[in-house]
Amino acid sequence: MTLNKTHDPARRSWVESANAAGCAFPIQNLPWGVFSQGGGAARVGVAIGEMILDVSALEEGGLVVPAPGRCVFGAGVLNPFMALGPAAWSKVRGALVGLLDAEGGRRDLPLVAQADVVMHLPIFVRSYTDFYASREHATNVGTMFRGPENALPPNWLHMPIGYNGRASTVVVSGTPVRRPLGQLKGAGEVLPRLGASERLDFELELGAVIGTGSGMGQPVTTAEAWEMIFGFVLLNDWSARDVQVWEYQPLGPFQSKAFATSISPWVVTREALEPFRVAPPAREVDLLPYLAEGEDRNLDLHLEVALAPEGQAARTIVRTNARHLYYSAAQQVAHHAISGCAMEVGDLIGSGTISGPIPESCGSLLELTENGKRGDFLQDGDGVVFRGWCEGGYSLGFGTCEGVILPAPVAP
Amino acid sequence: MTLNKTHDPARRSWVESANAAGCAFPIQNLPWGVFSQGGGAARVGVAIGEMILDVSALEEGGLVVPAPGRCVFGAGVLNPFMALGPAAWSKVRGALVGLLDAEGGRRDLPLVAQADVVMHLPIFVRSYTDFYASREHATNVGTMFRGPENALPPNWLHMPIGYNGRASTVVVSGTPVRRPLGQLKGAGEVLPRLGASERLDFELELGAVIGTGSGMGQPVTTAEAWEMIFGFVLLNDWSARDVQVWEYQPLGPFQSKAFATSISPWVVTREALEPFRVAPPAREVDLLPYLAEGEDRNLDLHLEVALAPEGQAARTIVRTNARHLYYSAAQQVAHHAISGCAMEVGDLIGSGTISGPIPESCGSLLELTENGKRGDFLQDGDGVVFRGWCEGGYSLGFGTCEGVILPAPVAP
Incomplete structure (x- = not known):
């Protein structure tokens, strides 16, 4: 793999907290986790600034479709998504960067504050x-x-x-x-x-x-x-x-x-x-x-x-x-x-x-x-x-x- | 646990091959396994003589009900049944012995020959x-x-x-x-x-x-x-x-x-x-x-x-x-x-x-x-x-x- 547009240091997000100097979760990162809110079901998301983008909701709404006809973000662990392989990981990352970009992104996305959620083990640890x-x-x-x-x-x-x-x-x-x-x-x-x-x-x-x-x-x-x-x-x-x-x-x-x-x-x-x-x-x-x-x-x-x-x-x-x-x-x-x-x-x-x-x-x-x-x-x-x-x-x-x-x- | 009626050495099965001297799988044994036939789905059963009693079929037919309202033998591994615990294991064993008994058993049970099946890993090995x-x-x-x-x-x-x-x-x-x-x-x-x-x-x-x-x-x-x-x-x-x-x-x-x-x-x-x-x-x-x-x-x-x-x-x-x-x-x-x-x-x-x-x-x-x-x-x-x-x-x-x-x- 070589560097691509998702690594561009000049890129900024419309989620303002992601652009702060020293923020752990700028738009170039987008790490994956599993969270829940108010005792609800565990959902998959990526961290962006002080927020989490609810990727399970994006899949439900058809904005992200890693595996057509199949739900991979509904299991409350990353394993089904990971099993799709590197091409799918990269494709979804590119799509999320596009949605979160300060220029050309969509501002109606399902975001929740990291301060308001409970984080769970992100993967079923097989071994x-x-x-x-x-x-x-x-x-x-x-x-x-x-x-x-x-x-x-x-x-x-x-x-x-x-x-x-x-x-x-x-x-x-x-x-x-x-x-x-x-x-x-x-x-x-x-x-x-x-x-x-x-x-x-x-x-x-x-x-x-x-x-x-x-x-x-x-x-x-x-x-x-x-x-x-x-x-x-x-x-x-x-x-x-x-x-x-x-x-x-x-x-x-x-x-x-x-x-x-x-x-x-x-x-x-x-x-x-x-x-x-x-x-x-x-x-x-x-x-x-x-x-x-x-x-x-x-x-x-x-x-x-x-x-x-x-x-x-x-x-x-x-x-x-x-x-x-x-x-x-x-x-x-x-x-x-x-x-x-x-x-x-x-x-x-x-x-x-x-x-x-x-x-x-x-x-x-x-x-x-x-x-x-x-x-x-x-x-x-x-x-x-x-x-x-x-x-x-x-x-x-x-x-x-x-x-x-x-x-x-x-x-x- | 003490010995119970399922251990009675005098007990015999109407499945005749189970009563042969030296048979590995008499009615006192009933070991659990997972099998399939002709490329079909994996099913749970117990060995009896040269046959397998299809316990998945018994559950489907309501003859064995280890967990009312829930299917535990449909997953193709023993884990859901095992998770029910020792009281359930013993109860199902007692029921199967009753069904297979030469006296008072039922002779219309779903049996398949061991020679006709493929055996699978019986459990999902967690660790x-x-x-x-x-x-x-x-x-x-x-x-x-x-x-x-x-x-x-x-x-x-x-x-x-x-x-x-x-x-x-x-x-x-x-x-x-x-x-x-x-x-x-x-x-x-x-x-x-x-x-x-x-x-x-x-x-x-x-x-x-x-x-x-x-x-x-x-x-x-x-x-x-x-x-x-x-x-x-x-x-x-x-x-x-x-x-x-x-x-x-x-x-x-x-x-x-x-x-x-x-x-x-x-x-x-x-x-x-x-x-x-x-x-x-x-x-x-x-x-x-x-x-x-x-x-x-x-x-x-x-x-x-x-x-x-x-x-x-x-x-x-x-x-x-x-x-x-x-x-x-x-x-x-x-x-x-x-x-x-x-x-x-x-x-x-x-x-x-x-x-x-x-x-x-x-x-x-x-x-x-x-x-x-x-x-x-x-x-x-x-x-x-x-x-x-x-x-x-x-x-x-x-x-x-x-x-x-x-x-x-x-x-x-």
């Missing part, structure tokens, strides 16, 4: 996979647990390492997160005990949303993988570090990650992100051909994490950028499918914690506190807020991905 | 999780890779170790399995290469099917976990050992398992298995209270694996029993939910490879061949057939779980 694609994060964590000489596992520079996560607990931003129970065993303890995690952490990630699938037994190229991606969300892969360290050998993280994963409510499309593609970091060893990329697919996406202890103002504790990722989302998906693993509409692909080269650019408390030596893990009542945006002739924002920690439940 | 619950298997594998003194990981006797698998490639018995591509790196090789797996294996497992879910943030007891289980299937967790050994550190198995998982087409209900519950193996260390069981939930289930190289007769190479599992399915599910991980209708829970105390009772070629030293891994064209059955006053069979190996695809 959730989490990668480990930041070299800085893998090095930091590896150094803590295996020493600096064994920091990166031997396979790390050759493939995007990943594991299957748990789809049932992916929740939309704003959903409170209950501190998990789990088996804990301190370094000085002989036997494990059941308790509330004492090392609860966030992980700052980017999530890729798979819009079209691949067949079982049919690997895909990185170029095909890129075309399968509908868009991206901010993703918080909440982690219980004490549960993780006791459980993860030999089969990987399980209950330490399974209790909750939060995503931002707006899916920023791959097409909207097109102007912000940048080169990946330098390769230390050549990648195998199935992971090679003929074009740049990293994203120049600024990321921040703010921490708000209960009753206190939020304080920004992380500033980093998704461009640091060693493997692009396309490389992650191509590796995921190389075995013949079928990818499906609605699959969510986490990048793994995004860390950069300096301490403040680390995307987890595990790294920021050096495993609790220089600060605390999350306390009950703490709020965690992720922000993400690209900067060109305009800001292209992801909005926020937020969650507040609730106390652990009573043991069963 | 697939695989445990590692056989002490003998974990010990055998651990000895091979870490030596006899470190065979069992330190956590193993304290919790059922598990990992999230891939739901998108769970297929019904009979579906061919394409040999996966993956990164391979032999002990003597400096760099990995992309190639077709040379160490393709089966894993003999039992799969538990979750019929009713649990809430996010709400752990469950083992007794509640047991009630959530609708039934069991035979499960083949196909594995590429060479891919696995290179990829699995530090986040566990991923593409080495993601290419295919086969399950038997018939879901044998937990209620039908009630007479075959037996005590678990002796505990070496006390389990934490959340894993304690007030009653026996292991199953006395005979298991066999036969291998049929292309053009040759099948030869039985494994004879074992699910009673050897150290952790029951209820313990696996209770551990799965302890973090607050939500369980959902249609979740599939693999037991992990089931191995017993003698060489012939090992449920994988990795163990049977001592990692290829005493025999081959799977060749293209090989057929693998699992069988399972319980023995009381009757045989209660699972049927078979089968798959044939196809050559690897061309690299992308």
Whole structure:
């Protein structure tokens, strides 16, 4: 894909709030979400300025017709629309830009204020996979647990390492997160005990949303993988570090990650992100051909994490950028499918914690506190807020991905 | 649950083939499956002798009404029926036994021959999780890779170790399995290469099917976990050992398992298995209270694996029993939910490879061949057939779980 008229930085919308300097949702963005009002049915829309354009209503009224004779925006999730594929995504985006344009748009469209709605999980998450694609994060964590000489596992520079996560607990931003129970065993303890995690952490990630699938037994190229991606969300892969360290050998993280994963409510499309593609970091060893990329697919996406202890103002504790990722989302998906693993509409692909080269650019408390030596893990009542945006002739924002920690439940 | 009239070994069906000695599907079984005939729609039924009772037709005709005013057998998967919960499952089972009984049954029921239908995946697999619950298997594998003194990981006797698998490639018995591509790196090789797996294996497992879910943030007891289980299937967790050994550190198995998982087409209900519950193996260390069981939930289930190289007769190479599992399915599910991980209708829970105390009772070629030293891994064209059955006053069979190996695809 190349840049097209929907990326024109000079374009403005008749929705005035979309034209404000620094607005996350200018006409060049149009991220997709699912909302409801006053307890009504969930509807599909795109964010524009401080408003939402109700695309379900546009389809009902015949102003947008992605699939003639069929309703794709009536299900309260994006999956039926995503399944139509990249040509349809692009066509609808072009139509919406036309309707919202300050010149030649229509001003009688169904808009609702973002302040008046409840946002829902925008996709039915078919499966959730989490990668480990930041070299800085893998090095930091590896150094803590295996020493600096064994920091990166031997396979790390050759493939995007990943594991299957748990789809049932992916929740939309704003959903409170209950501190998990789990088996804990301190370094000085002989036997494990059941308790509330004492090392609860966030992980700052980017999530890729798979819009079209691949067949079982049919690997895909990185170029095909890129075309399968509908868009991206901010993703918080909440982690219980004490549960993780006791459980993860030999089969990987399980209950330490399974209790909750939060995503931002707006899916920023791959097409909207097109102007912000940048080169990946330098390769230390050549990648195998199935992971090679003929074009740049990293994203120049600024990321921040703010921490708000209960009753206190939020304080920004992380500033980093998704461009640091060693493997692009396309490389992650191509590796995921190389075995013949079928990818499906609605699959969510986490990048793994995004860390950069300096301490403040680390995307987890595990790294920021050096495993609790220089600060605390999350306390009950703490709020965690992720922000993400690209900067060109305009800001292209992801909005926020937020969650507040609730106390652990009573043991069963 | 205690034994009831549906377990009476003296009961016989008017479907004569169900009364034959050794028949897998006597009236005491009635496992659930999904079938179609002549390209028609998928329908829900129970196996009885050599026939299938079309339960979708019974519901259409009003002879079985699990949810008044609502159709639960019209979706071509068991999920809507399972979601009704244990009381409904038991009520429908009682009604079907009554209809099929040699004394007092109705002989005008919609029966189709198993030989005339195509079987489909019986459930929509919401998520697939695989445990590692056989002490003998974990010990055998651990000895091979870490030596006899470190065979069992330190956590193993304290919790059922598990990992999230891939739901998108769970297929019904009979579906061919394409040999996966993956990164391979032999002990003597400096760099990995992309190639077709040379160490393709089966894993003999039992799969538990979750019929009713649990809430996010709400752990469950083992007794509640047991009630959530609708039934069991035979499960083949196909594995590429060479891919696995290179990829699995530090986040566990991923593409080495993601290419295919086969399950038997018939879901044998937990209620039908009630007479075959037996005590678990002796505990070496006390389990934490959340894993304690007030009653026996292991199953006395005979298991066999036969291998049929292309053009040759099948030869039985494994004879074992699910009673050897150290952790029951209820313990696996209770551990799965302890973090607050939500369980959902249609979740599939693999037991992990089931191995017993003698060489012939090992449920994988990795163990049977001592990692290829005493025999081959799977060749293209090989057929693998699992069988399972319980023995009381009757045989209660699972049927078979089968798959044939196809050559690897061309690299992308």
